[in-house]
Amino acid sequence: MNHNNKKKKSKNEQQEFDFCEVCRLNHNNGRRHNFFPSHKNALSSLLARFQSKLSDVKFFLKTPMLTLPEHAHQNRLWCVFCNCDVPELDSQFACSNAVGHLASEEHWKRVKEFMWKYGGGMDRVDLFRIAEADYAKWEKKCKSLKGEAAKTQSVGTLNDIHNKHNTEFANSSCNNNFDVLNSCIPNYVVPLHSYTNERAPLPSSVLSSSVSETGPSLHNIPGGSHVQDANYLKNSTGYVDNQHFPNSLARECSLYGDASNGSVYSGVRAGLVNLTHISSTSKVALEGNVHTGAPPPWLDGTKGDNLDPAWKPESRNPVSSIEGKSKLNPKRVGAAWAERRKVELEMERRGERVNNNFDANWLPNFGRVWQSGTRKESRKQFQIENDAIREQDNHLEALMPIQPYISKRMRKDATHDTVNKS
Amino acid sequence: MEYLLPTLRKKQEVDSLIRDTLDKVLVLRFGLSSDAVCLQLDDVLYKSAKDVSKFATVALADAAAEEIQVYLKYFDITYVPSIVFFFNAHHMKMDSGSADHTKWVGTFHKKQDFVDVVEAIYRAAMKGKLIVNCPLPPERIPKFQLLYKDV
Numbered sequence A: 001m002n003h004n005n006k007k008k009k010s011k012n013e014q015q016e017f018d019f020c021e022v023c024r025l026n027h028n029n030g031r032r033h034n035f036f037p038s039h040k041n042a043l044s045s046l047l048a049r050f051q052s053k054l055s056d057v058k059f060f061l062k063t064p065m066l067t068l069p070e071h072a073h074q075n076r077l078w079c080v081f082c083n084c085d086v087p088e089l090d091s092q093f094a095c096s097n098a099v100g101h102l103a104s105e106e107h108w109k110r111v112k113e114f115m116w117k118y119g120g121g122m123d124r125v126d127l128f129r130i131a132e133a134d135y136a137k138w139e140k141k142c143k144s145l146k147g148e149a150a151k152t153q154s155v156g157t158l159n160d161i162h163n164k165h166n167t168e169f170a171n172s173s174c175n176n177n178f179d180v181l182n183s184c185i186p187n188y189v190v191p192l193h194s195y196t197n198e199r200a201p202l203p204s205s206v207l208s209s210s211v212s213e214t215g216p217s218l219h220n221i222p223g224g225s226h227v228q229d230a231n232y233l234k235n236s237t238g239y240v241d242n243q244h245f246p247n248s249l250a251r252e253c254s255l256y257g258d259a260s261n262g263s264v265y266s267g268v269r270a271g272l273v274n275l276t277h278i279s280s281t282s283k284v285a286l287e288g289n290v291h292t293g294a295p296p297p298w299l300d301g302t303k304g305d306n307l308d309p310a311w312k313p314e315s316r317n318p319v320s321s322i323e324g325k326s327k328l329n330p331k332r333v334g335a336a337w338a339e340r341r342k343v344e345l346e347m348e349r350r351g352e353r354v355n356n357n358f359d360a361n362w363l364p365n366f367g368r369v370w371q372s373g374t375r376k377e378s379r380k381q382f383q384i385e386n387d388a389i390r391e392q393d394n395h396l397e398a399l400m401p402i403q404p405y406i407s408k409r410m411r412k413d414a415t416h417d418t419v420n421k422s
Numbered sequence B: 001m002e003y004l005l006p007t008l009r010k011k012q013e014v015d016s017l018i019r020d021t022l023d024k025v026l027v028l029r030f031g032l033s034s035d036a037v038c039l040q041l042d043d044v045l046y047k048s049a050k051d052v053s054k055f056a057t058v059a060l061a062d063a064a065a066e067e068i069q070v071y072l073k074y075f076d077i078t079y080v081p082s083i084v085f086f087f088n089a090h091h092m093k094m095d096s097g098s099a100d101h102t103k104w105v106g107t108f109h110k111k112q113d114f115v116d117v118v119e120a121i122y123r124a125a126m127k128g129k130l131i132v133n134c135p136l137p138p139e140r141i142p143k144f145q146l147l148y149k150d151v
Helices: A002-013 A030-035 A037-062 A069-075 A096-103 A105-118 A122-128 A132-151 A157-171 A180-184 A204-209 A223-235 A248-252 A282-287 A303-311 A318-325 A335-350 A375-399 A408-421 B011-020 B036-049 B069-074 B111-127
Strands: A018-020 A025-027 A077-079 A084-086 A199-202 A238-241 B025-031 B056-062 B082-087 B090-095 B131-133
Touching: A018 A030, A030 A037, A037 A096, A037 A122, A037 A132, A077 A096, A084 A096, A096 A105, A096 A132, A105 A122, A335 B011, A375 B069, B011 B025, B011 B056, B011 B069, B025 B036, B025 B111, B036 B056, B036 B111, B082 B111, B090 B111, B111 B131
Parallel strands: B025 B056, B090 B131
Antiparallel strands: A018 A025, A077 A084, A199 A238, B025 B082, B082 B090
């Protein structure tokens, strides 16, 4: 009996602290922790997030695409189960490193361990890995792609890739119209296809279905980033700038106007600049901007008012201050005194009222120890006592002028002398 | 400790401080700078002053000063250190198990005790109560004997 009790005790109290990766929390609940609702929530959200990232990778598993080295870095993946980063450094195909990682044995092991440790459900392990069969298929497709790419090498690798993309995308689920010109884009600056003021509004319905454009296309080349961009655009609405072409072009784009009209930003990931245009209306040009040296809009016309609060934060109108303070409980102790005092202080600060020298004998409202009755009475009582004491002191002093002591004999002698003398 | 917390030696200073501390608890300690217990309390006060600064102000009044004597009489302060609490120029009482609810006599065992006491006072004051129960357990409250008129 005792042994069992001891065991139970030791389980609860002496459980060692363990770190839960999912909740990012140290706990000593042992295996029970997995069944706590907070843990379950955290786990489901974690797995859902990772699942969405994996879905991108799985897209490329089905349809491998060639990718430019400079765009490949966007496809890096953080593997939650292995706690490692899977960068796409030398990959020729989109997400190839990620695919390789997910198909590996060690990753599968770690997924199983993770699920067992944190209670994710062992039936879902296969969702987070890539089976050997799929991996083999993917490799075959990659090889065939490579072969084709090698065959059609004529102008330059970039151009071919663009062409490749064109044909592939036509077949792929995303119906993207690649600009023919894009295939001829070398790695340097290219003339604009459209004026910088033009905008191609993308209604959300269009975005949600597939990324189809009505004008010059947005991001193009990197097939790898394309899907992510599509996903990104699916999540964002608003204006997409046409001038976000790849390469250095996009880097030169600048934002015009200010955000006063509140148009939404959407990032166009052409692998370069994530900025969107805000509609620059002619109004802005007239009013001026930072570059022309015009004052900022919040200072226009409200200059005077805005400066004061900065300097005198407390000396606002009594009305506004009262409104602000009304949040304080009006039934709080000394509320009336506080309000009155605040008004007085403010007036003093403004200089309207000179410091009123309150009575030197002022005493705060104090409830005395051995006292019954209200506090005002205690003050009065004290003052009475005080006066009595003072009077007493004065009285005593008046009565007794201080004199040196003369003994009776001395006094007798003195009188005797005077009598004798006279 | 005078250089760390505002120390008051004149009645007018004390008055103006009481009158001008609005919507914050005023912790007014009466003590002597030569007393060991006072110094320990001052240390606690100084260290916690910043933590409670949003809802309390701490000040020290020198019990040896001339002008402060009237306050010592008014507040019936015989033991030092004593802390009197004010809120909006009203005196706040606290029932800490002793006979004297009007002030806190003695020091605090921990900074947290002090903060708890001030918080209790603040909460009560905000609700409109002039007297509040002490949140500390009796073993952490310093004990003393109350004299009545020098008896």
